[in-house]
């Protein structure tokens with residue numbers, strides 16, 4: 102029988118720790134501040150942003166949402182970021198992805214002050230990650246590392262295969278794993294004979310963006326499988342990149358979707374905001 106890596110439960114545990122840390126900060130007159138910039142009306146983004154707000158407020162973070170119109174100019178976005186960069190109440194700033202086509206995502210990311218770039222998407226923070234220096238690192242990979250820690254699954258000495266090379270998941274995931282002494286293989290949609298490679302993984306992390314793509318024949322028996330996917334199947338149901346029913350016959354541990362990596366992504370974000378506020382103390 103497969104054991105679930107329960108992200109919802111792990112996130113609740115983390116929230117208890119965060120509430121305590123924020124209480125300690127408040128005794129010193131510090132309230133962690135998070136500014137979320139949401140541009141337009143992407144329906145998935147609205148769900149994620151709503152979940153972030155609920156969790157942030159639950160642990161005592163000052164959460165500020167800036168919901169901008171779909172047709173906002175880049176200049177206006179840069180002006181808002183500049184204002185938030187200088188706001189002493191704000192520890193972290195993030196721009197929810199994806200952004201509309203008139204907005205240059207890289208430009209916007211790099212306009213956020215490096216120390217307030219809570220998503221770690223700026224070139225500075227990417228460089229810090231890949232040179233194993235301290236910095237701000239992306240929420241989803243942070244959350245996955247924390248989920249593994251909470252289940253006492255060590256990545257050191259393990260062969261971890263990451264499927265997917267996005268800037269927000271695959272690449273930073275590989276960097277954090279390397280820094281934690283894992284042996285990392287990166288694969289993606291154009292990797293030939295993908296199953297032969299993924300079958301060698303002690304830990305398989307899948308962020309490829311294709312519904313139920315990873316079936317049992319991609320998975321090494323008794324391995325740990327982390328599903329980062331968020332797709333809607335033909336009936337509209339939320340499914341991951343991993344075929345849960347077949348892979349649960351082979352793997353020893355597996356994350357569900359929903360209730361796996363999603364809640365831990367928010368955990369990764371909240372943790373990074375709190376770390377930044379603790380630097381003010």
Ligand SMILES: Nc1nc(=O)c2c([nH]1)NC[C@@H]1CN(c3ccc(C(=O)N[C@@H](CCC(=O)O)C(=O)O)cc3)C=[N+]21
Pocket residue numbers: 148149152195196197198199220240241331339358359360361362363364366367370
């Ligand atoms: N700048 C930026 N930073 C991000 O961290 C970022 C982003 N842009 N754009 C999109 C992705 C995706 N993401 C999720 C957050 C919460 C859930 C989440 O709460 N999931 C729940 C419920 C999902 C549902 O019901 O649809 C679950 O898996 O159980 C999922 C995905 C953050 N991202």
